[in-house]
Amino acid sequence: MESVAVKPSEVLRQANQEHLHRLRHTCSHVMAMAVQKLFPDAKVTIGPATEHGFYYDFDRREPFTPGDLKSIAKEMRRIIKANLPVVRQELPREVIRQEIDKLNEPYKLELLAAIPEGQPISRYFLGEPDHHPQPWWDLCAGPHLESTGQIHPDAFALESVAGAYWRGDEKNAMLQRIYGTAWETPEQLESYHLMLEEAKRRDHRKIGKDLHLFSIQEEAGGGLVFWHPRGAAMRNLIETFWKETHLAGGYELVSTPHVANLELWKTSGHNDFYRDSMFDTMEVEEQTFQLKPMNCPFHILIFKDTLHSYREFPLRMAELGTVYRFERSGTLHGLMRVRGFTQDDAHIFCTESQIKDEILGVLNLAEFILSTFGFAQYEVNLSTRPEKYVGEDAIWEQATAALRQALEAKGWAYVVDEGGGAFYGPKIDIKIEDAIGRRWQCSTIQVDFNLPERFDLEYVGEDGNRHRPIMIHRALFGSLERFFGILVENYAGDFPLWLAPVQARLIPVSDDHLPYAVAVAAKMKAAGLRVQVDRSGDRMAKQIRKAELEKIPVMAIVGAKEMETETLSIRSRKHGELGALSVATVVEKMLAAVGDRGWF
RNA sequence: GCCGAUGUAGCACAGUGGUAGUGCAGCCGAUUCGUAAUCGGCAGGUCACGAGUUCAAAUCUCGUCAUCGGCUCCA
Known part of the structure; x- marks a missing residue:
């Protein structure tokens, strides 16, 4: 899992950011065109490029379903294959206002009204403007690619639908935002997906549960x-x-303390300026108390x-x-x-x-x-x-x-x-x-x-x-x-030794070796190490597997050989098998690793 | 809070109106084993919670809660 030839983040860093920005912006137009073809009742709003792709917000009564996303992507590929030219056209405000009016796009009218006086106003067509019927276009400042064919049909993907407020204000209408990701090449898209997988693998909610670190309880x-x-x-x-x-x-x-008289929060100003982020007050013997937010x-x-x-x-x-x-x-x-x-x-x-x-x-x-x-x-x-x-x-x-x-x-x-x-x-x-x-x-x-x-x-x-x-x-x-x-x-849950909640697990080869393991564990604990003995009676390989899944940094195998020579056979999670070491050496090396906050 | 989705055993999941299932984990027994899963048995569920529809609800409807992806906000 660690041995990817070229790190995905490197592949993505090599992409041309300026070109990517145009590509994604054009991609969002292609998506909007596809959506309006498939769902003529959808009203267009805005559709910018983002860090990893693009989105476009639509106003439409019916929610988009995952199935809709598939048909939209299919339509997008058709638009890309048609290789429509992307044509910019600057127009006087009044002309473009009438054009938008004809399309019955209220949000675009609002956007137009917000463009300051004196600034050029442009629209972008997907297709030749003179063509009949008139091709799809959007009020937009650009910049864009020259044609839809410059988007690789296998280097974009529609990701999800989410609610978003018009102009980011929750007092406004809730729009439907379709998120997509787009890259120059399918290889970059692949790397991006690898990055997402990697982030998912590291998700603290998953690891926190798997390693029994913390929980958040529905009952509470x-x-x-x-x-x-x-x-x-x-x-x-x-x-x-x-x-x-x-x-x-x-x-x-x-x-x-965790609570204090509300008067204190009035003096501090939190009661006025921070009320929205505070829990409700509680009454105690005719006085009002407040749980502290700061x-x-x-x-x-x-x-x-x-x-x-x-x-x-x-x-x-x-x-x-x-x-x-x-x-x-x-x-x-x-x-x-x-x-x-x-x-x-x-x-x-x-x-x-x-x-x-x-x-x-x-x-x-x-x-x-x-x-x-x-x-x-x-x-x-x-x-x-x-x-x-x-x-x-x-x-x-x-x-x-x-x-x-x-x-x-x-x-x-x-x-x-x-x-x-x-x-x-x-x-x-x-x-x-x-x-x-x-x-x-x-x-x-x-x-x-x-x-x-x-x-x-x-x-x-x-x-x-x-x-x-x-x-x-x-x-x-x-x-x-x-x-x-x-x-x-x-x-990713592989903590350095000083932080690892269990630093070493002693693994007896059979129950005969359990007493020795317990004695060694006591010595290691006395030296200040966090050590456990596996008392399950499972086979050694099973015990190792369990310790690996728990991401325990040091495994120490205890069998007849080790008892004989007062040693431990060490298997490090990071470096694999290290062979037999005396108990004193193991303690010394582990303490050294703790001291310099490294791994064993 | 808002938009959309989800909620079945400790965990991962199957089950689309007719007696709740699988794997792992747990417990019991046998095995005593040399570097990532030994075998067998047992037990475990008000199907998130609450209403409703129905002869019959995990399954359909409504509400509540929580979680997930976003919006808004932020440590």
């Missing part, structure tokens, strides 16, 4: 995670590592409980804080999108002049922690002041400059998202790249000018006067649940 409700012993063991390892690293990095650990107000209360001096700054407060957010049922997805999750949260209270160094410190910590889990490739975004914001311009500029300086000092390339910041401050987001090239947003670092104001935070400065501190929110994993899901998919 969607989006609530149950960590089973093996998953919980891994989570504990991650948490321990996180806590030790933060303590070493100058953070102090705190722990706060940790920040709690850390602020700890901060406020004493008067602070600038000499204590920067003050770094960290917590693995479990929060609950109301997510609409249709959006829940395994561990990636849940209703209760644990943020690896921290809040740094500091002065303006400390922002840069603090951010740099967070970037270094993020790099250290993420790379420990095997993530060394990042995509970094810097988001600046949006249109609606709080805080003074000068301080926004100062903070944004500090973020830039920190990124530059770190030497990381980054993309600026102008106006993409939160209303309360600028931020840096870090996306990590996994083993098959997918990117996941994890870390976020946000400067906050709002909460210190709302809670009237103060510290005593060098001058003896009260000043308002700067507050930095930051999370590195983002959410432990989500990060765990990413880890599972990144490693």
